[in-house]
Amino acid sequence: MLIRKGYKFRLKLRDGEKQKFSQFAGCCRFAWNKALAVQDERFSNDNAKLLSKTKLLNLLPEWKHESAFLKEVHSQILQQSLIDLDRAYQNFFRRMKKIRGGDFSEGEDPGYPRFKKKFLHDSFRFPQGFRLENRHVYLPRLGWFRFYKSREIEGKPKNVTVTRNGKHWDISVQVEQEIPDPCPVREPSTGLDMGISRFYTCSDGTFSEPLNAFRSLEKKLAREQRKLSRKNKFSRNWKKQKAKVNKLHRKIRDVRLDYLHKHSTALVRRYGRVYAEDLQVKNMSGSAKGTMENPGKNVKAKSGLNKSILDQGWSEFMRQLEYKLAWLGGELVRISPHHTSQACSVCGHISKNNRKSQSRFVCEACGLEINADHNAAINIQTLGQRGLACEANRTSGRQQELSRNGDRVPGLAA
Numbered sequence: 001m002l003i004r005k006g007y008k009f010r011l012k013l014r015d016g017e018k019q020k021f022s023q024f025a026g027c028c029r030f031a032w033n034k035a036l037a038v039q040d041e042r043f044s045n046d047n048a049k050l051l052s053k054t055k056l057l058n059l060l061p062e063w064k065h066e067s068a069f070l071k072e073v074h075s076q077i078l079q080q081s082l083i084d085l086d087r088a089y090q091n092f093f094r095r096m097k098k099i100r101g102g103d104f105s106e107g108e109d110p111g112y113p114r115f116k117k118k119f120l121h122d123s124f125r126f127p128q129g130f131r132l133e134n135r136h137v138y139l140p141r142l143g144w145f146r147f148y149k150s151r152e153i154e155g156k157p158k159n160v161t162v163t164r165n166g167k168h169w170d171i172s173v174q175v176e177q178e179i180p181d182p183c184p185v186r187e188p189s190t191g192l193d194m195g196i197s198r199f200y201t202c203s204d205g206t207f208s209e210p211l212n213a214f215r216s217l218e219k220k221l222a223r224e225q226r227k228l229s230r231k232n233k234f235s236r237n238w239k240k241q242k243a244k245v246n247k248l249h250r251k252i253r254d255v256r257l258d259y260l261h262k263h264s265t266a267l268v269r270r271y272g273r274v275y276a277e278d279l280q281v282k283n284m285s286g287s288a289k290g291t292m293e294n295p296g297k298n299v300k301a302k303s304g305l306n307k308s309i310l311d312q313g314w315s316e317f318m319r320q321l322e323y324k325l326a327w328l329g330g331e332l333v334r335i336s337p338h339h340t341s342q343a344c345s346v347c348g349h350i351s352k353n354n355r356k357s358q359s360r361f362v363c364e365a366c367g368l369e370i371n372a373d374h375n376a377a378i379n380i381q382t383l384g385q386r387g388l389a390c391e392a393n394r395t396s397g398r399q400q401e402l403s404r405n406g407d408r409v410p411g412l413a414a
């Protein structure tokens with residue numbers, strides 16, 4: 001099985017070198033935004049079709065003529081920006097089609113390509129011409145640079161992306177690697193209930209605590225954002241504060257990603273097949289809404305921000321579970337939620353009143369007393385095993401497109 005995965009490292013740069021990197025990123029941003037303006041105008045005008053990738057690339061020589069500074073950077077990276085934009089549009093159209101087909105919940109963002117902002121989206125990519133030797137990387141027109149090599153790179157490097165990360169610059173190396181086809185490992189299986197007071201609960205009763213570090217960081221972020229709003233925009237102090245806010249954003253993102261990776265890896269090491277509710281459907285269902293409004297004692301899922309972070313966490317977690325299970329020969333099976341939180345896992349009696357509180361489940365019919373999330377996880381497993389799985393969402397054969405830059409292979413890489 002051929003898989004793609006990414007390695008990320010921090011570059012060791014001197015200040016003078018950083019300037020050159022900013023210039024490269026700036027030119028790519030310029031090309032992206034210019035091309036996006038062209039496509040966006042055509043998109044807003046119903047009669048015009050978007051320019052093809054080739055036609056878009058053919059505009060570059062003219063732009064270089066108009067804006068001489070574009071000639072100072074490697075043309076390959078400018079081309080790559082336009083190719084990336086073309087792909088962003090393809091992805092957008094694909095998601096739109098899905099939304100129209102009813103595969104996504106309403107309000108789902110199809111991800112229309114956006115204009116890039118300075119500092120925030122600074123990056124450029126080399127599809128070829130780069131070289132990797134030991135702890136050094138060669139970037140065309142920029143030279144050799146040392147990077148902090150935290151782990152060995154396995155597989156064949158396909159491209160290198162350079163991204164600004166606060167004061168630093170990182171490289172992500174995407175590689176293609178042939179790994180042995182996994183033997184199907186479908187046992188043991190578990191049902192998985194995603195929640196708020198517990199991040200997930202398995203049908204054997206084990207569960208994970210929610211990411212608490214997150215909430216204190218979030219509070220801090222809100223505080224720093226309030227401070228930012230009181231400062232004069234673009235003043236010296238505003239810029240300082242803005243940098244602080246951005247740093248916190250990155251920290252939250254890193255902490256969350258790390259948490260999700262740790263837990264998804266732990267799960268795929270324990271189980272071969274995981275049954276989980278289809279989150280899009282779960283989000284729309286009344287029971288989930290009720291859960292959001294009456295979260296557990298320690299949880300305040302009040303703000304929209306909090307909720308969206310939570311949602312993101314769930315779907316990213318599912319995405320990780322799906323590709324990690326697939327790489328190891330297991331599978332993620334999505335089931336449509338069907339009274340999973342109201343039905344008794346022993347006698348099957350369905351009633352709203354079974355749910356005494358967020359965490360307590362007491363069956364009116366048979367008297368079963370159990371943690372509510374645990375009860376739901378058992379129901380999910382039962383539904384999954386009965387074969388009520390949404391067949392269309394099976395994972396087999398989709399491993400390729402599931403993986404993304406920065407993905408980690410459980411068991412294959414430390």
Ligand SMILES: [Zn+2]
Nearest residue numbers: 344347363366
């Ligand atoms: Zn019962």
